[in-house]
Amino acid sequence: MYTLDSEGRENERQNRVLRRKAVVKKLIQHGNSAALVIDKPIMEMLNITSETTFELSTDGRNIILSPQAERAQERDVMQSLERINAKYGAVLKKLGE
Numbered sequence: 001m002y003t004l005d006s007e008g009r010e011n012e013r014q015n016r017v018l019r020r021k022a023v024v025k026k027l028i029q030h031g032n033s034a035a036l037v038i039d040k041p042i043m044e045m046l047n048i049t050s051e052t053t054f055e056l057s058t059d060g061r062n063i064i065l066s067p068q069a070e071r072a073q074e075r076d077v078m079q080s081l082e083r084i085n086a087k088y089g090a091v092l093k094k095l096g097e
């Protein structure tokens with residue numbers, strides 16, 4: 001969610017302020033795991049959806065959550081398909097006959 005000026009240009013000053021605001025969140029219980037809810041305005045600002053995949057990393061103190069690059073997603077799918085084919089290729093071939 002970027003703000004625009006009266007001529008339709010991005011209001012960079014206000015958008016920098018939006019990006020700097022810290023939001024305090026708590027993890028919620030989700031089965032045996034924990035989940036972090038990302039509010040809709042933040043999702044819109046980052047142009048992400050509930051379908052977006054993320055790379056999760058850490059610098060030892062902070063959690064870094066980054067939308068996964070499309071090429072990385074494609075690479076991951078191809079690697080998964082290769083593993084499936086290696087493990088179940090013969091069975092899948094018989095099913096296809």
